[in-house]
Amino acid sequence: MLEIGLTMKKLKLKESTCAICLTAMKAGQGHAIFTAECSHSFHFHCITSNVKHGNQICPVCRAKWKEIPFQNPASDISHGRQRINAVGWPRDDTWMTVLRRLPPARLDTNRHIPSLYHAQEPPIFDDDETLDQQHVIAERDVSIIDGVGDPNSVGTIEIKTYPEVSAVSRSASHDNFTVLIHLQAPVTSGRHSGSSNNAELPQMSQNSRASVDLVTVLDVSGSMAGTKLALLKRAMGFVIQNLGPSDRLSVIAFSSTARRLFPLRRMTEAGRQEALQAVNSLISNGGTNIAEGLRKSAKVIVDRKWKNSVASIILLSDGQDTYTVTSPNGTHPRADYKSLLPISIHQNRGTGCQIPVHSFGFGTDHDAASMHSISEISGGTFSFIEAEGVIQDAFAQCIGGLLSVVVQELQVKVECVHRNLHIGSIKAGSYRTSITGNARMGTVDVGDLYAEEERDFLVTINIPVDRSIDQMPLLKVGCVYREPITKDAVTLEGASQVWIQRPEIIGAQVVSMEVDRQRSRIHAAEAMAEARVAAENGDLARAVSVLESCYKSLSETASAQTGDRLCVALCAELKEMQERMANRQVYETSGRAYVLSGLSSHSWQRATARGDSTDSTSLVQAYQTPSMVDMVTRSQTMLLGNPSSHRKLRQALSFPAARPQPR
Incomplete structure (x- = not known):
């Protein structure tokens, strides 16, 4: 036997x-x-x-x-x-x-592995594992090979522009004329076509994407005991199994204090086994000290001796921070994380030092406002995990993006061409914008883009009377960015130019559908922000009124009248938010977190996970990229029994729902 x-x-x-x-x-x-x-x-x-x-x-x-x-x-x-x-x-x-x-599993016997739980932490976290030299060589080879026919090559960003109308009478002026700038990141050619076998889902080659340094900050306070902790361990197991041998992971566990379980370590077979053992050892007890966990995670990133191209922090918590800041009357703690957290976590756009924190509020008792603030400060996203069962899918969506970064330090440049034009505004959500040169030049600092990810920005200008020309050049749009694999700088000067006709007499004008739908998106996001302020001030009736007014306005737009999927989805989201503001209890329990995750998604134009009152096991798939979809599908079809009967996420409408067509 x-x-x-x-x-x-x-x-x-x-x-x-x-x-x-x-x-x-x-x-x-x-x-x-x-x-x-x-x-x-x-x-x-x-x-x-x-x-x-x-x-x-x-x-x-x-x-x-x-x-x-x-x-x-x-x-x-x-x-x-x-x-x-x-x-x-x-x-x-x-x-x-x-x-x-x-x-x-074959472990590297030449490497000393200290005790994960009893070893004293060093004062400086410069004990990160060295990078995979073979992968470094592979990246260097990619940079010197002609991109044509290279299976690991990455294309350039696609830039398209759309004026709101195609013509303005030469004898008339047009204030606040809107131009849409549409960007789409290149596809990673190493990502293969889909497979009908769920167990063999498409996955990018390690050499076709940038390697990642990931630090996960996990709440193991007493409230995480039982099923929550078990599901968190399972979700972390999924993350570990899907990181490549050139990706590095470090795990911070926090309760009343925070501790680094292990330094940044490559996820080779041995590294995965060690990481899994460390995660498996977690137990729940104590209070919730989010800021200490974040401080330690930032230290891991800042002190590292070696650096992968992409670095990010994932934070998950199910409770209120009970250690950082308490209000004078000793009631609900509210942390000013911008002053408490190291400057390295703040948005340092253009310096290459930005560390986005993608935060996940777990359950109904977390501090959504503080966690949203952490993400907003750092340039990350805030997700609301309302149903415990989708924590793994939420993590999968996040790493599906992080493991597909194809553009870094992206800055979009806009310049007026006609001598009498000036830029009035640039609407870009949470992205930092600037208007310089006597309002004739503008920039948008975008940062990283995932493969095939899209961004839409609206620029307004004032068009003067001009009887001397039949065509008027308005703007030229270009960008600069860095390719994360080759480290090469890419400059696209004047990649797209905007012109309009200036006839003497024009007939009825048709507004660009692309511009109209993006106006609707921005209008909806502004209404959500206004409603949230009203709700926080205790005026839920006004909050609901703002959302209802926006709903009616969007329903009457040209794009909504044609059944545009983006507008339909926005209207459904506005209705959902109204329901979650029905009374104070509902708002405190789930409404605040739902609204904040929506604002995070729209302001960064990036996918977040959100609860859903009609299907508590769904993720709102707004702004999902193909790589994210692949990873979520992989999570959903993990073999935990019969794959065909595994849970399914409701198929939500995606933003953008349709690709703009050039005119």
């Missing part, structure tokens, strides 16, 4: 939750309890179904098992037993009959 490393127990156990079916495990009710070598326990029927489909890793901590249970060929269905459990996932009530021993 083989030595059994995974033991099946029918003894009296302390009540716990099976991480696969998420129902309680109790001995003595005819259910075998299966405990793995990583110490996690499951219903035996759940884990054998998992193994039957080829999964060889722990569903909770993602540790690779050395020994795996197998099914008895005889099936219980022959005895008429039902295989579907209470939550609709399949299970097989069979017994383990054989174990297969797998070879252990």
Whole structure:
């Protein structure tokens, strides 16, 4: 008989939750309890179904098992037993009959691995693992190869411009004339076409994308105990398994204090195993000290000796910060994170030092305002995870973007061409803009773009009377940025120019649909911000009125009248926000977080996760890129039973829903 490393127990156990079916495990009710070598326990029927489909890793901590249970060929269905459990996932009530021993993970015996939990932290976090030299060589090779035919080459940014109308009478002026600037990042050619096999989803080659330094800051306070912590471990396991050998990860766990579990380490096979073990060891207790966790994560990034091209922080918390700042009357704590956090986390656009913090508010008791503030300060996004079950999908969407960065330090440049033109405004959400040169030049600092990610900015100018020309040149638009793989600077001077006709007499004008829909998007975002201010001031009636007024206005626009998907989605979002502002309790519980995650998404034009009252397991897929979609699909089809019966996210409308067509 083989030595059994995974033991099946029918003894009296302390009540716990099976991480696969998420129902309680109790001995003595005819259910075998299966405990793995990583110490996690499951219903035996759940884990054998998992193994039957080829999964060889722990569903909770993602540790690779050395020994795996197998099914008895005889099936219980022959005895008429039902295989579907209470939550609709399949299970097989069979017994383990054989174990297969797998070879252990190969660890680098030449590298000393200190104790993850008892070793004293160094004063300077310069103990990060050296970068993968083979990958560095590969990146250098990419930079010297002609891009034509190179499978790892990345194209240039696409720039299109759209005037609101195509002609203005030469004898008339037009104030606040709007021009849309549309950008789309290049596709990474290393990303292959989709596969019909969910287990073999498309994934970019490591050499076709920039490597990432990622620091995750995880709340392990007492309120995370139980299912929350189990789901967090599983989500982190997914992140670890999807990082490449040239990506590096460090994990900060915080409760009353914060501790670095391990330095930035490459996610090789050995690195993954060590990371999984560290995450698996997490226990929940104590208070919530978000600022200390962020300070330590910033120190990891700042002190590192080696630097990957992309660096980011992921923060997750389910509670209020109880250690940083307390209001004078001792009530609800409110942290001024801009003054508390190191300058390295702030938006230092144009310096290459920006560290975006993508924050995730978990559940209904987190401090959405503070977490949104952290992300806004740093140039990251704020996501609201209302339903516990979608935490892994939310993380997947985020890393799907981070693992596809193709443009860095992007700055868009706008210049007036006609001598009498001046720029009135540049509407770019949270991106920093500047207007210089006697209002004849303007810039937008965009920063990083993911593969195929899009950005839309509206520029207004005042068009004067001019009877001397038949055509008027308005603007020329270009950009400068850095390619993260080759490190080369790219300059696109005057990549797109805007002209309008100046006839003596013009007939009825048709407003550009592209401009109209982006006006609607900005109008909706401004209404959301105004409603949020009213709600925070206690005037929910006014907040609902602002949203309703915007809804009616958007419904009457030209793009909405044609059934434009973006406008339809915006109207649905405005209605959702109205429902979440129905009363103070609803607003405090979920409305504030939902609105703030929406504002974060629209202001950065980047996907965030949000709760949904009609389907609590959905992510709002606004601004999702193909790489994000691929990663979320990978998360949803992980083998935790039968893939076909795994949870599905509701297919929400994507922003932008349609590609602008050149005129």
